[in-house]
Amino acid sequence: MDNYSKNSKAPSNENEKLMAIKKLENSASKILQLKGERELRRPILIEFCGTPKSGKTTTITALNLFLKRNNFNTIVLTERAGVCPVPTKTHPFFNLWTMTSALAEMSAKLNCSDST
Helix, strand or coil, rough: HCCCCCCCCCCCCHHHHHHHHHHHHHHHHHHHHHHHHHHCCCCCCCCCCCCCCCCHHHHHHHHHHHHHHHHCCCCCCCHHHHHHCCCCCCCCCHHHHHHHHHHHHHHHHHHHHHCC
């Protein structure tokens, strides 16, 4: 990923943007095809982290929309840091609580999607 960011530049005109989107759609199609060929379907987990107002929610929304348009089943989990009952973010229990509550939600949502 680091190599990608160093060697890539943002598309500057509409034609370049459309070509970049098409390239991403082709990649998504190949990934979906490979995923479908596997006997055991496994979820792919993508986690975003960053400073406040860095664009995490915007990126998650855009990626979720892109993946759904390309026939991926997606689940977006609730952000947990803002609702954690541990008041100090530097306390080890803060990370423990956010991790376990995210795992509980992930387990519940995956079990619901398996039964439908």
